[in-house]
Amino acid sequence: MGLWYDETFGDHIRLGLRVKETLFSGESPYQKIEVIDTVGFGRVLVIDNIFMTSEYDxxxxxxxxxxxxxxxxxxxxxxxxxxxxxxxxxxxxxxxxxxxxxxxxxxxxxxxxxxxxxxxxxxxxxxxxxxxxxxxxxxxxxxxxxxxxxxxxxxxxxxxxxxxxxxxxxxxxxxxxxxxxxxxxxxxxxxxxxxxxxxxxxxxxxxxxxxxxxxxxxxxxxxxxxxxxxxxxxxxxxxxxxxxxxxxxxxxxxxxxxxxxxxxxxxxxxxxxxxxxxx
Missing domain, CATH: 3.40.50.150 (Vaccinia Virus protein VP39)
Structure with a gap:
């Protein structure tokens, strides 16, 4: 099935995106920052494990x-x-x-x-x-x-x-x-x-x-x-x-x-x- 990146909401909802590759992963003095390239949403900005924005939408x-x-x-x-x-x-x-x-x-x-x-x-x-x-x-x-x-x-x-x-x-x-x-x-x-x-x-x-x-x-x-x-x-x-x-x-x-x-x-x-x- 390949690699999936999940965002969870409390303990009852999970949204997952299928990942082609991780383009960036690092930490600033304030938060964790990632950019993943996904199958359905294109490149996605993720901050502290929360999806921020995507090329798709x-x-x-x-x-x-x-x-x-x-x-x-x-x-x-x-x-x-x-x-x-x-x-x-x-x-x-x-x-x-x-x-x-x-x-x-x-x-x-x-x-x-x-x-x-x-x-x-x-x-x-x-x-x-x-x-x-x-x-x-x-x-x-x-x-x-x-x-x-x-x-x-x-x-x-x-x-x-x-x-x-x-x-x-x-x-x-x-x-x-x-x-x-x-x-x-x-x-x-x-x-x-x-x-x-x-x-x-x-x-x-x-x-x-x-x-x-x-x-x-x-x-x-x-x-x-x-x-x-x-x-x-x-x-x-x-x-x-x-x-x-x-x-x-x-x-x-x-x-x-x-x-x-x-x-x-x-x-x-x-x-x-x-x-x-x-x-």
């Missing part, structure tokens, strides 16, 4: 994280990306011609180095002059930075374990909001409502305490456990279902998943999620 995640916020914010000249060391999120940000500067804050430099070498098809915007890549602590940055505020903040963190756990803390979300301009939009990955309902619901509660508008939306990411994933759109003003048409038209031709119809549909929540959130 990464667009489903990165387009959904970025474009709902980027097409609805009043301005998108300055964008902050926290995490996202594979480069897929900044790639989507920088496809918007209105973006003048994208600051990416990533703690682990090795994740970026490995992604550049082994996942070049995902991170295609590393050389864009609008990208300002900083290897610093995002927690401290959003808490103390005196930089000019941002129009959009995108949180592309890992699961709430290990060094990524602090990226789900309400204090951190408050710091991210501090970095937003008035009327700005924040979007983040907010876990699976099927596999991690408790974390999903608690995340929504935290965001609703901080923002006047916090709207989860769903989409498929086959690499992630149950295949159903969530993101959340947050702002004190605005409306997630009113994208700027010209912005959509400027990028939709290059998208594999995102389009005007999908933008509307992904915010329609199934009944089990609405009940959990008491909507």
């Amino acid at each position: 990464e667009f489903l995640y990165h387009e959904m994280l970025g474009h709902p916020a980027l097409t609805t914010a009043p301005s998108i000249e300055r964008v902050l990306v926290i995490g996202g060391g594979d480069g897929g999120t900044v790639r989507e940000v920088l496809r918007h011609p209105e973006v003048k500067e994208c600051v990416m804050v990533e703690l682990d430099e090795l994740v970026v180095e490995v992604s550049k070498k082994y996942l070049p098809g995902i991170g295609t915007a590393w050389d864009d002059p609008r990208l300002d890549l900083r290897f610093i602590d995002a927690i401290e940055y959003v808490k103390t930075s005196k930089d000019e505020k941002y129009d959009v903040v995108l949180l592309d963190g890992t699961d709430p374990v290990g060094p990524g756990a602090v990226l789900f803390d309400e204090t951190f979300y408050r710091g991210c909001k501090r970095m937003l301009n008035d009327g700005g939009v924040m979007a983040l990955q907010s876990e699976s409502p099927l596999l991690m309902m408790d974390i999903f619901v608690e995340t929504q509660r935290k965001l609703r305490r901080l923002f006047s508008e916090a709207h989860p939306y769903l989409g498929p990411v086959p690499l992630y456990g149950t295949g159903t994933w969530s993101w959340t759109w947050c702002s004190d003003t605005g409306e997630p279902l009113r994208p700027i048409q010209e912005r959509q038209e400027a990028i939709v031709e290059g998208c594999k998943a995102y389009n005007a119809e999908l933008h509307q549909g992904m915010f329609a929540l199934p009944s089990y999620v609405k009940r959990a959130l008491k909507l």
Whole structure:
């Protein structure tokens, strides 16, 4: 049968990928990093034994994280990306011609180095002059930075374990909001409502305490456990279902998943999620 790499969820679910070869395995000061070449998903980035992204389905995640916020914010000249060391999120940000500067804050430099070498098809915007890549602590940055505020903040963190756990803390979300301009939009990955309902619901509660508008939306990411994933759109003003048409038209031709119809549909929540959130 060959070699299989398994990701386990608690003690009751296991997702396995058939591996052709391991391209990289190493450890940074923060975490274990691997890249495996698989039969079904192509090259896959694995951090601390958790599947992060794959060549096969990464667009489903990165387009959904970025474009709902980027097409609805009043301005998108300055964008902050926290995490996202594979480069897929900044790639989507920088496809918007209105973006003048994208600051990416990533703690682990090795994740970026490995992604550049082994996942070049995902991170295609590393050389864009609008990208300002900083290897610093995002927690401290959003808490103390005196930089000019941002129009959009995108949180592309890992699961709430290990060094990524602090990226789900309400204090951190408050710091991210501090970095937003008035009327700005924040979007983040907010876990699976099927596999991690408790974390999903608690995340929504935290965001609703901080923002006047916090709207989860769903989409498929086959690499992630149950295949159903969530993101959340947050702002004190605005409306997630009113994208700027010209912005959509400027990028939709290059998208594999995102389009005007999908933008509307992904915010329609199934009944089990609405009940959990008491909507």
